Amino acid sequence: MVKITFIDTEGTARTVEGEVGSTVMETAINHGVPGIEAECGGACACSTCHVYVDEAWREKVGEPSPMETDMLDFAYGVQPNSRLSCQIKVREALDGLIVRTPERQA
Amino acid sequence: MSDPIKTDVVIIGAGPIGLFAVFELGLLDMKAHLIDILDKIGGQCAELYPEKPIYDIPGIPYTSAQGLVDALMQQIKPFNPQFHLNEMVEKVEKIGDPLFRVTTDLGKVFESKIVVIAAGGGSFQPKRPPIPGVEPYEGKSIFYAVRKMEPFRGKRILIVGGGDSALDWTLNLAPIAGHLTLLHRRSEFRAAPDSVNKMMALVGEGKIDLVLGQVTTLQGEQGQISKAVVKTNEGSVYEIACDVMLPFFGLTMKLGPVANWGFELKNNELIPVETAAFETSVPGIFAIGDINWYPGKLKLILSGFHEGALMAQKAHRYVYPEKRLVFQYTTSSTSLQKKLGVAPQPA
Numbered sequence: 121m122v123k124i125t126f127i128d129t130e131g132t133a134r135t136v137e138g139e140v141g142s143t144v145m146e147t148a149i150n151h152g153v154p155g156i157e158a159e160c161g162g163a164c165a166c167s168t169c170h171v172y173v174d175e176a177w178r179e180k181v182g183e184p185s186p187m188e189t190d191m192l193d194f195a196y197g198v199q200p201n202s203r204l205s206c207q208i209k210v211r212e213a214l215d216g217l218i219v220r221t222p223e224r225q226a
Numbered sequence: 227m228s229d230p231i232k233t234d235v236v237i238i239g240a241g242p243i244g245l246f247a248v249f250e251l252g253l254l255d256m257k258a259h260l261i262d263i264l265d266k267i268g269g270q271c272a273e274l275y276p277e278k279p280i281y282d283i284p285g286i287p288y289t290s291a292q293g294l295v296d297a298l299m300q301q302i303k304p305f306n307p308q309f310h311l312n313e314m315v316e317k318v319e320k321i322g323d324p325l326f327r328v329t330t331d332l333g334k335v336f337e338s339k340i341v342v343i344a345a346g347g348g349s350f351q352p353k354r355p356p357i358p359g360v361e362p363y364e365g366k367s368i369f370y371a372v373r374k375m376e377p378f379r380g381k382r383i384l385i386v387g388g389g390d391s392a393l394d395w396t397l398n399l400a401p402i403a404g405h406l407t408l409l410h411r412r413s414e415f416r417a418a419p420d421s422v423n424k425m426m427a428l429v430g431e432g433k434i435d436l437v438l439g440q441v442t443t444l445q446g447e448q449g450q451i452s453k454a455v456v457k458t459n460e461g462s463v464y465e466i467a468c469d470v471m472l473p474f475f476g477l478t479m480k481l482g483p484v485a486n487w488g489f490e491l492k493n494n495e496l497i498p499v500e501t502a503a504f505e506t507s508v509p510g511i512f513a514i515g516d517i518n519w520y521p522g523k524l525k526l527i528l529s530g531f532h533e534g535a536l537m538a539q540k541a542h543r544y545v546y547p548e549k550r551l552v553f554q555y556t557t558s559s560t561s562l563q564k565k566l567g568v569a570p571q572p573a
Contacts, residue, residue: 163278166274194353198440226356
């Protein structure tokens with residue numbers, strides 16, 4: 121299991137365990153983490169699972185694909201560290217990952 | 227108003243469940259018209275994730291979402307369904323027992339013996355842009371769609387987005403605008419390369435402005451926008467004076483007018499049905515697929531197919547009250563095979 125911490129705009133941190141091979145979005149939904157909507161269910165077809173990746177983790181998480189970057193056009197308050205959490209696969213190397221949820225999901 | 231289109235069944239929604247309902251209705255001699263707000267057939271499968279895999283259609287280990295839509299279209303071809311795309315059903319009125327008058331936003335009128343709501347997550351509508359405080363301007367000086375160009379003549383127009391809609395309207399409105407600015411988050415565009423080239427040419431000729439950044443706030447009074455405050459990618463803040471803003475941020479699903487048709491909705495978004503025929507509280511109106519609710523409901527395509535089959539049995543009683551319905555299999559029934567246009571198998 122891989123520990124992932126979601127920090128909301130109030131600063132509340134929630135650390136949950138994600139299964140290797142699933143996605144950061146699925147981890148949030150399965151644990152009822154607020155601030156992630158995932159309207160399309162993980163098809164990279166909306167932008168309602170937007171997160172900011174903690175600077176310390178950006179390199180390990182990597183950059184969005186072109187399709188994901190297109191979809192991020194629809195998100196609110198996009199920053200250089202923005203990702204769609206349905207496109208981040210949980211893997212051992214991400215144990216301890218910290219992401220922040222945005223003020224609102226599109 | 228033109229004469230109403232008379233039909234056995236109006237199906238609201240041309241997604242996979244609406245399409246398969248055509249098949250089940252067709253086997254029982256009922257003709258269907260389908261109405262969908264999208265410009266294409268296939269609903270979410272075609273609009274949101276055409277390339278995505280589906281693994282849980284019985285007997286089909288793998289298909290793409292568009293592949294499923296294409297296969298359904300082939301399957302229902304013998305029944306010659308009529309499609310009305312780019313139209314949204316606004317009103318469903320009961321005018322008989324049962325007989326319904328169905329009116330679309332384009333003013334098209336249908337008279338239908340039964341109505342099948344297969345609207346999935348609702349209708350696709352333009353997405354509200356991720357800009358705080360946009361609501362008071364909507365429909366007054368901020369528009370999510372362009373119906374007529376003339377009202378924009380001479381205006382200072384700000385178009386936001388990087389897809390085909392944003393680029394198409396940039397090209398179409400540039401010749402009549404007083405001034406036009408295209409604002410996009412980044413220098414890559416999702417739109418067709420040809421449109422992007424044409425847009426860049428206009429920028430090069432000094433005919434329009436291109437700004438890279440995101441809108442942070444709006445200024446204006448009583449719904450009339452005066453300027454948009456934009457944060458550029460370098461972090462500087464920039465103001466764009468405008469009379470009209472056209473944000474193009476894609477589509478989202480909203481329940482839409484279904485909410486006003488008098489059903490007591492479950493969780494404000496689902497239409498409760500009984501599970502013998504998936505009929506709503508109004509006799510003659512059925513709801514199948516993701517839009518309905520009953521105890522144990524699963525939002526699966528296969529559930530919607532089942533619901534369509536049972537719906538058709540009950541629908542037959544309304545459309546042909548005098549006819550007895552004999553249950554038959556496509557494998558063995560020569561009459562069903564005739565309807566499907568396949569030769570009966572030799573014994």
